[in-house]
Amino acid sequence: MTTTPDGGVAPALSAEDLVAAVPALGSLPLRVANIRNVPGAHLDLGDLLKLRARLASEFAAGAVGAVVTQGTDTIEETAYVLDLLHDGDQPIVVTGAMRNPMLPGADGPANLLAAVRVASSPASRGLGCVVVLADEIHAAARVAKTHSMSTGAFVSPDGGPLGYVAEGRVRIVNRPSGRRRVPVPSGALARVGLCVATLGDDGGLLRAYGESLDGLVVAGFGVGHVPAGWVEPLGALAGRMPVVLASRTGAGWVGVETYGFPGSERDLVGRGLIPAGELHPYKARLLLQLLLSAGADVRTGFTP
Known part of the structure; x- marks a missing residue:
């Protein structure tokens, strides 16, 4: 970003x-490319599939890792898509800046330097795609943007960071127990919606969906x-298409066997809804879209 x-x-x-704004990167063997130059809010899944193809080509040519810079609006979603579609050991690091270059204390150069260090570190191999900002390393499946302006906006509510960059060194303190993989879609992309439960909603929009x-x-x-008014429409929808049940809370897991009233998790799973486990609704939507677009089994894809 720069001033208009x-x-x-x-x-x-x-x-x-x-890269030129970070003198410490000048001596490193970097291959630099411009893929798209749009706000993070304007990206779509088609852009990410093109990016994945470019990264796969670079890895096949010998790249040991990759750094993707973009606007922070959609970093948690971009990183998760790249993680789902990446089956190599080379790390992919997504980073950005919460303060643009016109502001005092702009964090972009420091984040870019940290991201390159993570992408080039042997300690990062096998982590898939990670997000690096404020010297913290977050798993793509866990990370969330939790503040609109703070430089500490990116956190991992379930599990914390995978590690840190300290004194120029990459320090991994925990590793994810496993990663989901999804086949790369080759045809038309499925249309998948997200509907958020709110107090008193009568469920009228569900029929239109x-x-x-x-x-x-x-x-x-x-x-x-x-809400009670959602129960019957959701049951009908689940008989015609995959309907995934996530939590709007931003942390924790979707239940499957605790509550028993109409519209509870047990009731909805019994009506055919698929529990999203620990996935945030934004990421559950992308996983469902990729699974449907690739012709993969949805229930298996959502199994932890």
Whole structure:
């Protein structure tokens, strides 16, 4: 981002510009490329599939790791898609900046340097795609942006960071127990929606969703509960398409066997909804979209 004539900031700097702003990167054997130069909010799954193909080509040519820079709006989603589609040991690191270069204390250069260190470290092999900001290393499946402006916006509510960059060294303190993989889609992309439960919602929109989608993710209250008016429409939808049940809380797991009232997690699972486990609704939506687009089994794909 850099200043626009009207006083705002917008994407304008190239990858070469970003690297040039970090003198410590000058002596490293980096291959630099510009893929897209748009706000993070404008990215879509098609962009990420093109990026994945480019990264696969670079890895096949001998790259030991990769760094992707983008706007922070959608970093947690971009990183998760790349993680699902990456089956190599080379680390992919997604980073960005919470303060643009026009602000005092801009964090972009430090984040980029830390990201390159993580991507080039042997300690990072096998981690898949990670997010690096503020010298913290987060697993793509765990990380969430939890603040609109703070430089400490990125956290991993379930499990904490995988590690840190300290004194220029990559220090991994815990490793994820496993990673999901999804085949790379080759045809048309499925249409998948996300519907968030809110107090008193009568479920009227659910019927409209059923007419235009291939799959749906529901972000329920607590461990996976919905308003009473949602129960029958969700049961009907689950008979026609995959419907995944996630939690809107941002941490913890969807239940499967605790509560027993209509619209509880036990009731909804019994009606055919698929529990998302620990996945945030945003990530559950992307996993469902990729599974449907690749023709993969949805229930197996959501099994931890």
